[in-house]
Amino acid sequence: MRRPPAITGLHGAGGIRIVTLDWKPVSWATVVDHYAVYADGALVGKTVYPHFVHRGLDFTGVTRSYSVVTVDAAGNRSAQSRPAAVANLTSVTISGTPVATVGTFDGKGSELALSPKGYAEYPTRFPSDVDYTFGTSTPAADWAYLLPGPADKWAGTKNHRATFRFDLPAVPEQDLDLALWLIDSHASLAASALLTINGTEAGRLTFANGATKGSTIADSTYPGSPLKPSYLEQPLPKALFRPGQNVLELFKDQGSWIAYDALGIFARR
Secondary structure, X not given: OOOOOOOEEEEEEEEOOEXXXXXXXXXXXXXXXXXXXXXXXXXXXXXXXXXXXXXXXXXXXXXXXXXXXXXXXXXXXXXXXOOEEEEOOOOHHHHEEEEEEEEOOOOEOOXXXXXXXXXHHHHHHOOOOEEEEOOOOOHHHHOEOEEOOOOOHHHOOOOEEEEEEEEXXXXXXXXXXXXXXXXXXXXXXXXXXXXXXXXXEEEEEEOOOXXXXXXXXXXXXXXOOOOOOEEEEEEEOHHXXXXXXXXXXXXXXXXXXXEEEEEEEEEEO
């Protein structure tokens, strides 16, 4: 038996609930059936590409030792690659303290307005889009489960804005963190939205394409759920904030809808 060559250049990066791995593929002289991916010695997946995403991890960061084995068309296996230690990220919902939130960070959107499938009512229920004040507004009445985009005919084929208002007693001493969790998004047109804090651009949020089912299903947690949840978390410089009322806006000027799990601002401990 002649072993196929081992892969080289294995490296990875951690995200919320995922680790993404890449490596240099073996030469075309080897007919590769697949690459077998291991984490801490346990098989976690197979792929025909020199790329793998380890999904379904916890929200607390854990460092794992990853390795990859080449398996050729005859079933012969290479030696394991040199290991790469990669950690998934700890969510700010775990590491931080909530300042203001809407929705529950639980993989479900059923507590939000119009959920689970009332999207067609959005233009009449929210003719001027969502404007939510933390501490006064209620999720079930005032925060729509979807944020539509200009590609959505049912929402008027126009840009849409979600406004989230919250109070701070003073300018924070440290940067704050945004957590925007989605239970799903449009399968091919999730695109992006512009994020502003108190009228200042804080970046463009790019959304992962989902499964589209989140427009009619509110739960991504049950076994076999067709939804594809995703998680965006990023720091927000303390200089963006002010004492009193602060205003976060998501301006969906590209693509189609996203379906919320929850949105929140978190202070660092």
